[in-house]
Amino acid sequence: METVISQTGNASVxxxxxxxxxxxxxxxxxxxxxxxxxxxIALLIGGTLGLxxxxxxxxxxxLPSWLNYYQVLTAHGLLLVVVFSATFTIGYFYAGMxxxxxxxxxxxxxxxxIGFWLKIIGVVLVVIPVLMNKASVxxxxxxxxxxxxxxxxxxxxxxxxxxxxxxxxxxxxxxxxKNHKGQHLPIFSFFATGVxxxxxxxxxxxxxxxxxxxxxxxxxxxxTINVMVARTLFWAxxxxxxxxxxxxxxxxxxxxxxxxxxxxxxxxxxxxxxxIALVIMNITGGFHHQIVDxxxxxxxxxxxxFMSLAIGFPSLMTAYAMFxxxxxxxxxxxxKGLIGWYKKMPWSDVRFLAPFIAMLxxxxxxxxxxxxxxxxxxxxxxxxxxxxxxxxxxxxxxxxMTFFGISxxxxxxxxxxxxxxxxxxxxxxxxxxWTIGMITMSGAMHxxxxxxxxxxxxxxxxxxxxxxxxxxxxxxxxxxxxxxxxIAAIMQVYAVFNLMFFAPKGETEFPIAEVEDGEAKxxxxxxxxGVWIILMIIVVAMAYVIPLTDFIVNAPPxxxxxxxx
Amino acid sequence: xxxxxxxxGLFIFLIIPPVANLMESVMIIHMHMQMPILxxxxxxxxxxxxxxxSRFFEKWNHNGIPGILLFIIIVGYxxxxxxxxxxxELWMVELFKFISLPFLAGVPLRDSWKKLEQAGKNTVIIIxxxxxxxMGWLYINATMQLCNNxxxxxxxxxGWGFLTMGIAFVIFLGYxxxxxxxxxx
Ligand code: HEM
Ligand SMILES: [Cu+2]
Numbered sequence: 243m244e245t246v247i248s249q250t251g252n253a254s255v256x257x258x259x260x261x262x263x264x265x266x267x268x269x270x271x272x273x274x275x276x277x278x279x280x281x282x283i284a285l286l287i288g289g290t291l292g293l294x295x296x297x298x299x300x301x302x303x304x305l306p307s308w309l310n311y312y313q314v315l316t317a318h319g320l321l322l323v324v325v326f327s328a329t330f331t332i333g334y335f336y337a338g339m340x341x342x343x344x345x346x347x348x349x350x351x352x353x354x355x356i357g358f359w360l361k362i363i364g365v366v367l368v369v370i371p372v373l374m375n376k377a378s379v380x381x382x383x384x385x386x387x388x389x390x391x392x393x394x395x396x397x398x399x400x401x402x403x404x405x406x407x408x409x410x411x412x413x414x415x416x417x418x419x420k421n422h423k424g425q426h427l428p429i430f431s432f433f434a435t436g437v438x439x440x441x442x443x444x445x446x447x448x449x450x451x452x453x454x455x456x457x458x459x460x461x462x463x464x465x466t467i468n469v470m471v472a473r474t475l476f477w478a479x480x481x482x483x484x485x486x487x488x489x490x491x492x493x494x495x496x497x498x499x500x501x502x503x504x505x506x507x508x509x510x511x512x513x514x515x516x517x518i519a520l521v522i523m524n525i526t527g528g529f530h531h532q533i534v535d536x537x538x539x540x541x542x543x544x545x546x547x548f549m550s551l552a553i554g555f556p557s558l559m560t561a562y563a564m565f566x567x568x569x570x571x572x573x574x575x576x577x578k579g580l581i582g583w584y585k586k587m588p589w590s591d592v593r594f595l596a597p598f599i600a601m602l603x604x605x606x607x608x609x610x611x612x613x614x615x616x617x618x619x620x621x622x623x624x625x626x627x628x629x630x631x632x633x634x635x636x637x638x639x640x641x642x643m644t645f646f647g648i649s650x651x652x653x654x655x656x657x658x659x660x661x662x663x664x665x666x667x668x669x670x671x672x673x674x675x676w677t678i679g680m681i682t683m684s685g686a687m688h689x690x691x692x693x694x695x696x697x698x699x700x701x702x703x704x705x706x707x708x709x710x711x712x713x714x715x716x717x718x719x720x721x722x723x724x725x726x727x728x729i730a731a732i733m734q735v736y737a738v739f740n741l742m743f744f745a746p747k748g749e750t751e752f753p754i755a756e757v758e759d760g761e762a763k764x765x766x767x768x769x770x771x772g773v774w775i776i777l778m779i780i781v782v783a784m785a786y787v788i789p790l791t792d793f794i795v796n797a798p799p800x801x802x803x804x805x806x807x
Numbered sequence: 808x809x810x811x812x813x814x815x816g817l818f819i820f821l822i823i824p825p826v827a828n829l830m831e832s833v834m835i836i837h838m839h840m841q842m843p844i845l846x847x848x849x850x851x852x853x854x855x856x857x858x859x860x861s862r863f864f865e866k867w868n869h870n871g872i873p874g875i876l877l878f879i880i881i882v883g884y885x886x887x888x889x890x891x892x893x894x895x896e897l898w899m900v901e902l903f904k905f906i907s908l909p910f911l912a913g914v915p916l917r918d919s920w921k922k923l924e925q926a927g928k929n930t931v932i933i934i935x936x937x938x939x940x941x942m943g944w945l946y947i948n949a950t951m952q953l954c955n956n957x958x959x960x961x962x963x964x965x966g967w968g969f970l971t972m973g974i975a976f977v978i979f980l981g982y983x984x985x986x987x988x989x990x991x992x
Contacts, residue, residue: 423990769991769992773979776975776982780972783971783974783975784839784840784968787835791963791967792960796960
């Protein structure tokens with residue numbers, strides 16, 4: 243919707259134009275740079291902890307008593323699945339909102355800074371008890387395992403910080419729409435809106451769980467907790483969170499990657515429908531993490547298979563859309579043959595290569611997900627290393643590698659620098675190492691999981707049990723993959739800070755693809771966010787009322803807190 | 808596939824006995840999933856009737872009010888516990904359910920909604936918000952079984968279903984009230 247400029251004649255147009263010519267707004271860039279810095283520091287620390295875990299699982303490293311496996315695992319999970327992903331997402335979308343909506347409002351800037359510091363305080367409060375071995379509850383913090391209350395207060399601050407960023411985004415978008423009546427929100431900001439709506443929806447559940455159930459219980463104000471309700475609220479959040487990170491990656495696939503390869507976007511209308519569908523249907527998918535949980539009747543679980551597969555539909559549409567864009571672009575540039583056109587893709591451009599491999603990874607990752615959402619198949623892999631292999635493919639490959647690919651243009655854009663040939667080469671090498679590492683590690687995890695190796699368990703041979711010993715060769719591969727990943731993580735973080743502070747000065751473009759010429763105008767109903775949010779609430783209500791009523795009305799006595807470590 | 812055939816296909820799918828049985832085996836799914844989807848199938852099939860009987864709709868439903876009243880009556884009827892029970896016991900009533908919800912509720916809803924003024928639309932939503940909250944309160948607090956075919960726990964579940972939907976409607980009304988779309992569109 244780049245035609246915005248020529249269509250209107252008010253003051254903000256001038257600002258937008260100025261923005262495009264002068265490049266990034268420096269105050270806004272500082273926000274995004276801060277968020278991205280935190281993200282990549284979290285990646286470095288989290289990756290290091292991941293390596294420790296990998297080496298331990300292979301029996302190569304005994305962790306000291308002051309930093310045991312479960313402390314490391316709790317920190318690894320939180321740093322990567324919460325801190326890295328959330329801060330990257332916010333930094334990235336704020337950069338794009340500033341770019342496509344004509345600079346952030348001062349009020350919004352203040353909000354997102356407050357959010358930043360709330361999150362930092364929150365993470366510090368979470369990390370302290372973990373380091374003191376008072377919160378080895380993993381990132382899922384399932385009751386009845388109880389951590390030090392400080393851990394939960396930290397989580398509350400993190401959520402408050404996220405809310406600040408989300409509501410800042412809503413204000414920014416509402417203001418733009420007031421000044422651009424009747425126009426469609428630029429596609430990048432449309433994705434941002436969807437992501438922020440989902441973030442508020444998802445974190446609302448975990449806020450209820452933590453504030454109204456866990457904190458009173460961990461402080462001793464109430465004696466017991468309803469474990470099933472807590473788990474259900476957690477997964478409404480946890481599932482949606484990872485889908486939000488995925489949607490963030492998808493936004494780059496739809497909006498950025500076509501531009502990088504010199505092509506046009508896929509259908510604007512269908513892109514917006516994918517966002518809307520994911521926003522409406524996402525939260526209820528949380529139940530597929532509870533397929534093996536007691537207390538949910540078979541028929542309800544059965545119906546939730548549909549809800550999970552329903553989310554698969556927009557994902558498949560995405561795969562189709564992407565390959566359609568690739569082929570179209572390549573053929574325009576002279577690519578020929580049934581598959582010969584692929585030679586025309588810019589394989590040596592890291593800004594394309596990284597997200598492309600990320601998309602490819604989503605094929606096995608999505609297939610694995612569909613397998614896991616099937617009751618009988620999940621019985622085999624539940625709580626095994628297979629699951630860990632699965633989410634390292636989805637998050638560690640599809641999401642993380644798209645984020646890496648984004649960083650090679652976003653960071654120079656923000657810091658008014660350029661991506662040199664050498665740095666691009668460096669990025670390609672990083673991408674290759676990360677890919678090999680992740681294939682090795684995740685392949686080993688998937689396989690050893692099928693043979694029964696449990697997740698979340700530090701190295702043990704179970705008194706030299708033959709089955710457990712048979713896992714060892716695979717676990718060695720896990721460690722090898724983990725080592726490669728660590729190398730790539732260090733390279734990636736180096737690249738980010740180099741691009742932020744040392745790369746040659748210059749202007750880098752924020753690559754947003756245009757729609758195909760002559761595409762029909764997108765109908766206005768796609769902008770009715772109020773309606774989408776109400777539909778989301780109704781779908782959530784339909785999905786959650788049956789099990790939650792059952793858990794509460796037929797509740798067991800409840801559980802006191804336990805410290806199991 | 809256009810809307811009309813999709814609606815017809817969905818309608819046929821819903822009346823296949825195993826599908827109908829499965830949906831009717833859970834009270835809340837019977838009332839809050841099967842019945843609304845039946846209405847939706849009628850909504851989707853409506854253009855067929857609107858073009859076939861355009862004179863009829865024009866004559867009897869030119870301002871949308873008769874149609875919306877019919878919709879409210881039919882849907883209101885199916886919100887009563889007794890009617891659900893009967894649908895499970897008497898095949899005549901079951902048949903009536905499968906005919907009335909799509910054709911006497913879904914079709915008139917589509918024909919009327921566009922014709923209603925904003926105030927009319929809001930009134931309809933307000934009526935249903937109140938009805939849902941009252942029904943929710945009733946189902947949650949009734950201490951005895953209201954349906955022979957469903958247990959007390961299912962009734963409580965349905966009550967919460969009503970209440971949450973009612974809340975969603977209220978949020979929607981609030982959104983309509985506080986956000987003036989003409990400021991954005
Ligand atoms: C240097 C790269 C990485 C290595 C070597 C690594 C390794 C591992 C290992 C060995 C486990 C523990 C398995 C277990 O005992 O259950 C694990 C868990 C996990 N990893 Fe990674 N990982 C890496 C990167 C990532 C990334 C990029 C993400 C997400 C963005 C991620 C998210 C997670 C999560 C959520 C868990 C589960 C924690 C839990 O079960 O509580 N990891 N990782
Ligand atoms: Cu999930």
